[in-house]
Amino acid sequence: MLDIKFVRQNADAVKANIERKFQHDKLGLVDDVIALDEQYRAALQQAETLRAARNKGSKEIGGLMAQKKIDEANAKKAEIAAMGAELDRLAALEKELAAKVRDIMLVLPQMMDDSVPTGRDDSENVELARYGEAKAPDFDVPYHVDIMESLCGVDLDSARKTSGNGFYYLMGDVARLHSALLSYARDFMIERGFTYCIPPYMIRSSVVTGVMSFAEMEGMMYKIEGEDLYLIGTSEHSMIGKFIDTLNAKDSLPQLLTGYSPCFRKEVGAHGIEERGVYRVHQFEKQEMVVVCEPEESMDWFEKMLGYTVELFESLEIPVRTLECCSGDLADLKVKSVDIEAWSPRQQKFFEVGSCSNLGDAQARRLGIRVRGHSEATEPDRRSNYYAHTLNNTVVTPPRALICLLENHVQADGSVHVPQVLRGYMGNAESLNPHRHATR
């Protein structure tokens, strides 16, 4: 969400930004919103003038009543009451215009960073770098569900029975590996100065609509029947929700949080074989990072956060690449975004395991996340409080993260190599071996 004042003063830049995102149908909205805003301010001024007159008159009535000048007071009352209709009309107009302006402002995309490459859709995203050696072994890498089954580590049949498609039972070593991954990721982030946070797994609709549109909410979020509560689709929602309508002290920034939570998503629609198994599921778990910082620091944090994820995957001995979202694929609220993709030796391609985003002040403006700004000396142009910048990035999301872990570490004999960093969480096991015993 942009600042209406910014739009007013930089209409051309706002339009150019929209064009670069190939959202030509929104171009007209810029002039529309500027015109509506002008009408709004005109109505506002009229209404305020009338309110000022009413307030003044009402005070006089108080004075007259105190002096027992009842007749004069009654005359004044009638005079003010007569304004009522016009005031109601202006108040309604003011409200209507403000809503119209806001509706458009919610749709106008955030100003992208200059570094965002221009492109229509995800096919034009730009690979930035590769880490690790993306190679295909000289044996056929099995489907991830098969690897898990060979370890007696997954039971999808029972899950379909109890909960339906998109759910899973993880068992034994695979379940432990799942927890190990999360525990390792948690400690990895704590070591880098982040505060571990377990947020609420259900949030109110007012919080949800703060971070996504109503349509998106309906398509993604599970609602608790009879309550104004939704199961979170990502801990980002409840973690950033922590800061809604806050005025933060400068010295409280940056806020560095690493959150753990289960995530629940409807994921409507059919998907291909590679999206089945435990790839696209209704319930998964995620270690997330969220940063709230000073505006001038957000790009530095963006680079750092991206670096952390790359470092994490490198330590897990999983080849990854970073893929920059081009202008047309970049979500409207984002200033810049880079996906982290892990190598799938089975598919011989990379697939998304995380996404690092700088939302600039867009989310902060929408949610009212501000910084108390008193340092006029050092920041002369910043005379009042201002919006913070917010960022978020995935650390890991098992069970999807298990797919790349298993595919990259499965050996020709079917055993699975356990990366050094996870062994402490796996009873010091160096590898997991296929075995047969009843799982039920």
Next chain:
RNA sequence: GGAAGCGUAUCGAAGUGGUCAUAACGAGCCGCACUCGAAAUGCGGUUGGGGGCAACCCCACGAGAGUUCGAAUCUCUCCGCUUCCGCCA
């Protein structure tokens, strides 16, 4: 879940229909004075949002709606907190 009470600035708290919300009073914080320095003391400052070239004006007393010329104050709904009871890890 039942009953009662409460929600006002950074914190505590007064205000129960007007002429005290730049909100009494107390504390904190910032500045100045006194001091070799500090403490103590004294003086001054210290909510947020919006409109306007400006003067200045509007809005906000948990949120929303209502009554009224006028609402922190009265009514209703919702949210939160506290205490007691019940229930349950």
